[in-house]
Structure formats: C-alpha cells, structure tokens
Amino acid sequence: MTPSLLAYFAFLFTTGQLTPAPTPAPAAAVAPAPAKAAPATLTPATPAAPAVVVTREERDGGPAVGAGSLGFEVGTSTAGAIRVATAPTADEVVTEVQKFYGGITQVTAKFRQTVTNVTFGDTKSSDGTVWIKKPGKMRWDYYTKKGKKTATSKSFISNGDYLYVVEHDNKQVVEKNLEKNMLPVAVTFLYGKGDLKADFTAALDGSKKYGGKGDLVLKLTPKTESAQYKTLYLVVASDDYRVKESIIIDPAGNTNHFRFYEPDFKKAVKDSWFNFDPKTVKNYRIINADEEDAKDGADAKGDAPAKKTK
Numbered sequence: 001m002t003p004s005l006l007a008y009f010a011f012l013f014t015t016g017q018l019t020p021a022p023t024p025a026p027a028a029a030v031a032p033a034p035a036k037a038a039p040a041t042l043t044p045a046t047p048a049a050p051a052v053v054v055t056r057e058e059r060d061g062g063p064a065v066g067a068g069s070l071g072f073e074v075g076t077s078t079a080g081a082i083r084v085a086t087a088p089t090a091d092e093v094v095t096e097v098q099k100f101y102g103g104i105t106q107v108t109a110k111f112r113q114t115v116t117n118v119t120f121g122d123t124k125s126s127d128g129t130v131w132i133k134k135p136g137k138m139r140w141d142y143y144t145k146k147g148k149k150t151a152t153s154k155s156f157i158s159n160g161d162y163l164y165v166v167e168h169d170n171k172q173v174v175e176k177n178l179e180k181n182m183l184p185v186a187v188t189f190l191y192g193k194g195d196l197k198a199d200f201t202a203a204l205d206g207s208k209k210y211g212g213k214g215d216l217v218l219k220l221t222p223k224t225e226s227a228q229y230k231t232l233y234l235v236v237a238s239d240d241y242r243v244k245e246s247i248i249i250d251p252a253g254n255t256n257h258f259r260f261y262e263p264d265f266k267k268a269v270k271d272s273w274f275n276f277d278p279k280t281v282k283n284y285r286i287i288n289a290d291e292e293d294a295k296d297g298a299d300a301k302g303d304a305p306a307k308k309t310k
Helices: 002-009 056-060 090-102 185-191 289-302
Strands: 073-076 082-085 106-117 122-133 137-146 149-158 162-167 172-177 200-204 216-222 231-236 243-249 255-264 285-288
Touching: 090 185, 090 200, 090 216, 090 231, 122 185, 137 185, 172 289, 285 289
Parallel strands: 172 285
Antiparallel strands: 073 082, 106 122, 106 255, 122 137, 137 149, 149 162, 162 172, 200 216, 216 231, 231 243, 243 255
C-alpha cells in the first residue's frame, strides 16, 4: 500500500502570492529612423542607433517582462540603450520555484483534484482545503456534500513525523511513520526541504496543453524510475514563480491534476490541526501501515520456493 499512499500524497503544491506582482517594464520605445546622411564635407555622419544590451541583473533582479509575455520585451534603460529581457530557462524556473516555497511559513488554500483513469475512461473530481505550516506540517481535507451540508470525507494529516490517512466513509485510519518512510521531494520542497534538481530533469513545456496565457510550464522527469509518477508538470506563474497547478502522470498514463485557489498566507494556522487524536474517532479501525508492510514482506518470503537440500 505504500506506493499508492505516497503517490496520493505526491499530488503536492500550493499557490499564492507573497509579494505584489512587479510593475511591468515600460513599453518598447521605437527609435526614429536615421536622417538621410548629408555630404561628408558639410556634417558628420548620423550616430549609430543605441546598442542592444542584455544583462543578467535585469533578467534576475531588474524589471520583469510584461504580464503574459514568454518571449522578449524591449524597453529603454537610463543610459539610452535598448534592453531585451529574455524568458527564463527551465533551470532558472526550478530555482525560483524552490526559492518561493522556501520563503513560505504557512498557507491555507482551496483545491480541486481531477483524476483521469485511462483504463476505465472515467474522470472524477474532488474539492477540499489544504493547510501547510513549517516545519513539515501538512493537512488536506476532502469534502462531500450531504444534502445541503458539506462534510469532510477524508483527511491526510502530517505532523512531520507521522502521516495519518483518515477515511470517514470507511471508518478507518492508516498510520505511517515518516522517519522510516520519507515523503518524496516532490512533496517536501513545499516546506523548504529537498532539491527538485537532484531528483528531476527539467524542461520547459511549450505544448500549451496545461496552464494559461503567461504561465510557465515545467516538465519534470524523474532521474530514477518511480512507481508514483512518470512525468510531473508544474504550471508556474511568471510574475512570482508560485505553482498554480500540478499534474502527475503515472506509468500507466493516469492523470492526477490539482488546481489551487484563494491562498491565504496571513490566516492563523494552528499546530493542533496537524495532530491526530484517536479519541476523536473511537469506533474507527486503526491500521499501522509499517506493520502491514512488514507482514506483507514476511508473507512474500514465505511464498518463495523452498531451497533444495542435499
């Protein structure tokens, strides 16, 4: 059960804006056409047009390109030269994404998850709320409507040491020790741990299948074969490098698509929300996933053909 549990939790990512969007660079200044040269004996030749300048500082720390632009934008610098801001590389986008989430302390956001099963040809959607708080605390609550009321049907709760999957419909809780079973970096980078570059090969996806106008789309391919995902796409906002959507495609071709809404970085997030208390679900079955995995491993060894003796 471990691979499926981590795959479910590896949907990841939240969204939001920690700082106001940067002011777009001024529109391109069109230089006037050079005057027709006069005879050399009367006036000097017309000076050449200003040189085109591309600086690293302006790519990383200067005025950003206009909203929605993924190519080039031209502006004028104080020195009179024409400035060209280039689109970031995939490596730079990954760096900025991790920098963004490295600066987050806590966040609350709504999400919608859409799962497409290629084998059965069906698509299911779920809605819920996610809370993240450093260090290493996450909670995902899934909601269902019962008449006019909305109830929590399932929760994924992590206090950094243990992960609890609370299934209210099935009246059971699955407990997993995270010290023995680390979550993948595709999850942990959300609270500032792990390195996406170490685990994935990044490229910019230009297919326009995911994201909208102005978004940067990262295609991340695991460097080591994974049972959880074949490809991970991140839809990244070009203004502040937050992740707006995440799409996981597993080895079978199934798609797990998350979209995030209404982030709030100021709303109080209590530590108690990330602690599971069995007393709150007295009639639920508690399953220790580590013990179940150990038992499954022992059973597998027992099923192995016996060695021949002389």
